[in-house]
Amino acid sequence: MRGRILAGASTSTKVLVGLFAAHLLLKVVLFPYMSHAPLHGDERYYFDSARALSNLVRDLVGFGPVDTAELKRNLVGNGWFMPGNGILITPLFLVDPHASIVTIRLYLGVVTSLLLLITVIRVRHVLGDLYAAMLLVVPGLIPMWLLFSIGGWGDLVAGLLIVLLITELVSWIRTLRVGHPPSAWAAVRMGLISIAVVYARSSASILVLGMGIVVLFVSLTLLRGRDRVRAVLAGGLAGVVFLLLLAPWSLFASHSLGGRVITTTSVPTVLANTFGDRDELCYGPCDPTSTIWFTPVRYAREVARATDTNELVVLKEMSAYARQDVTPRSYADDVLMGFARYTFQPASFSKDVRSPDHSPEAMHKFILYATNVMWAFLAVSGIGLLLTVVRRTVDAQVISLLVTLGIGSLLTQPFVHIAGSRYWTSAAPLAGIAAALLLFLIDARRAQPRFSQGTWIMKGDTEHGSAISEPVISRWLTIVQTVLAAAVVLVAVGLVVLATI
Amino acid sequence: MDRHGPAGSRKRATVVAGCVLGAVLIVLSPQFGRAEPSGRYRPPLPPDALTTGCYPLPTGLTIDFPYQVRTDEDLADGRTRRLVLQYDEIDADQARRDLAEALVRAGFTPRARGDVLDYAKPGVGQVRATITPIPRLGDDDLVRGTVELILPKVARTSDAPECLDRFSTKRFAEAEQDR
Incomplete structure (x- = not known):
């Protein structure tokens, strides 16, 4: 049957379908390991936000009064997380308001595989078969990534959306290189994907902002006259779509918490808990018997009540007080420790998300070892690309630059936040793209390259028509990549030196 | 004539079918009951210890500053x-x-x-x-x-x-x- 369906398909299509089937199969095999696992940490928020959003839809459909108290408490909560994953899970609670944990995880498993499929199709269309296949293997077959894909956190979803954003940017820049401004539809798509990334993981705002600046800069340099104006207007349209969809969250969260919230309120507490003295966060120790996240919020609310202000003001003051003794050395130490957690324990959640009675030790070992090996490959590829200056084709240079910027901006996380062994899932798909690009570059050096002809189609040949010639563009891209690679080395060496002197 | 060919019209049909299904589910959603969020991820503002009267200050003593x-x-x-x-x-x-x-x-x-x-x-x-x-x-x-x-x-x-x-x-x- 399968043979008949794929009878007319190309080899690459067959390989891609096979890899996606392997992804699904491995997900099914791993599902029982986590299917009954009780809620872990922030999952509580994401599921509660989805429940509250489903009730909002019910209230709106029934023209009834909206339960704003429920929304404030469950959707905005402390204002830490944007409800991207909550929105993703809402359809389930619309149909099954009392969905069990197994149903929720099953639903998430289906949705994340669909998102992977959409991403792979788009990547194949824009970047080529090699990139699509690589994504299906890493992260598509990494056991821990598959477990995270049935969890409620937004990091993994953000990682796939970031790849979608990169494909949009690559197409956008190709259009500019041909000498045309991007279409309005492309602009709307860019805005939609950008805001989806931020809703899924607000810490990716830096990435989105960086990419926005790149697009604006490229539009201004590659086009002239009316086309340049139209390209800038397209960028503006993407920005308007982004801001229009950000506004409901910012306004409602600000209204709920009584202070200005743009994306998240967590930054002050996060900085204090990561780099400051936790025993001074509440101008002394915070209340015991609670978490390092909840207890400062409770205290800030008490101070806000006593002084008739809002908790966000208090949280900022608390954070500054707790960080008075941060030195360059202590900061560098903490950042390096964060990087270690970010990088070296990709499967550490596997012990926290086990179904009672459904998670044999052998499976745990498999998850641990396979994840470690596959993530090590991804991490080395990602770091490899950060340090590589691509010269081969302008298109490969553009992809290299965008992926480098993407990975670089995601790696700002340990500089501002306690890094957890969950965050790598945001960077993993981008690192997959990096791995494919490096493979392509290595292959292209061979006498008979395999990936630049024949079945494995690499996209990216564009006719030229922009205001600047391709060799000039290429020279500039080489310079920018060199500067970025040097910056990466400088930051890494700087951190180590600061931490050791 | 569909300028996108059969694949384009199939895609459009899928999108339309998805939207219709979504709309039907949204309209029917109140029939399935109401979800019950736990509200546990927002620490409540605890009552002020000195106003609850649980462990009172000596009679008549009040704290008059914040x-x-x-x-x-x-x-x-x-x-x-x-x-x-x-x-x-x-x-x-x-x-x-x-x-x-x-x-x-x-x-x-x-x-x-x-x-x-x-x-x-x-x-x-x-x-x-x-x-x-x-x-x-x-x-x-x-x-x-x-x-x-x-x-x-x-x-x-x-x-x-x-x-x-x-x-x-x-x-x-x-x-x-x-x-």
Whole structure:
């Protein structure tokens, strides 16, 4: 049957379908390991936000009064997380308001595989078969990534959306290189994907902002006259779509918490808990018997009540007080420790998300070892690309630059936040793209390259028509990549030196 | 004519079918019942320990400046209680003056002059207060200092939920023992 369906398909299509089937199969095999696992940490928020959003839809459909108290408490909560994953899970609670944990995880498993499929199709269309296949293997077959894909956190979803954003940017820049401004539809798509990334993981705002600046800069340099104006207007349209969809969250969260919230309120507490003295966060120790996240919020609310202000003001003051003794050395130490957690324990959640009675030790070992090996490959590829200056084709240079910027901006996380062994899932798909690009570059050096002809189609040949010639563009891209690679080395060496002197 | 060919029209048909299905589910959603979020990821604002009356201050004594209670515990001597609170927005002198006036209003008389406020009232007992500014504060910090009160011990007045909530009473040592 399968043979008949794929009878007319190309080899690459067959390989891609096979890899996606392997992804699904491995997900099914791993599902029982986590299917009954009780809620872990922030999952509580994401599921509660989805429940509250489903009730909002019910209230709106029934023209009834909206339960704003429920929304404030469950959707905005402390204002830490944007409800991207909550929105993703809402359809389930619309149909099954009392969905069990197994149903929720099953639903998430289906949705994340669909998102992977959409991403792979788009990547194949824009970047080529090699990139699509690589994504299906890493992260598509990494056991821990598959477990995270049935969890409620937004990091993994953000990682796939970031790849979608990169494909949009690559197409956008190709259009500019041909000498045309991007279409309005492309602009709307860019805005939609950008805001989806931020809703899924607000810490990716830096990435989105960086990419926005790149697009604006490229539009201004590659086009002239009316086309340049139209390209800038397209960028503006993407920005308007982004801001229009950000506004409901910012306004409602600000209204709920009584202070200005743009994306998240967590930054002050996060900085204090990561780099400051936790025993001074509440101008002394915070209340015991609670978490390092909840207890400062409770205290800030008490101070806000006593002084008739809002908790966000208090949280900022608390954070500054707790960080008075941060030195360059202590900061560098903490950042390096964060990087270690970010990088070296990709499967550490596997012990926290086990179904009672459904998670044999052998499976745990498999998850641990396979994840470690596959993530090590991804991490080395990602770091490899950060340090590589691509010269081969302008298109490969553009992809290299965008992926480098993407990975670089995601790696700002340990500089501002306690890094957890969950965050790598945001960077993993981008690192997959990096791995494919490096493979392509290595292959292209061979006498008979395999990936630049024949079945494995690499996209990216564009006719030229922009205001600047391709060799000039290429020279500039080489310079920018060199500067970025040097910056990466400088930051890494700087951190180590600061931490050791 | 469909300029996108059969694949384009199939895609469009899928999108339309998806939208229709979504709309139907949305309209029907109230029929399936209402979801029940737990609300547990937002720490509630605990009632102020000194307004609940669970472990009251001596009769008539009020704290008239902005404050938050930090800890409350009975001391090992079995007769006294140590209540620590932080004062906000005012300096240490102001806190000291306000507290001294409040003690006098509540019928207490000073026992000794010194850094520590030391007052007593017949039939109630002794109250001592040590006021300490928090070091290294910025000018804008709302929280300014700490008041440590040594008071006569009182029994819990009620078993109401707020009197058993350690985040409200701030009697963490006791809660730890009860565990």
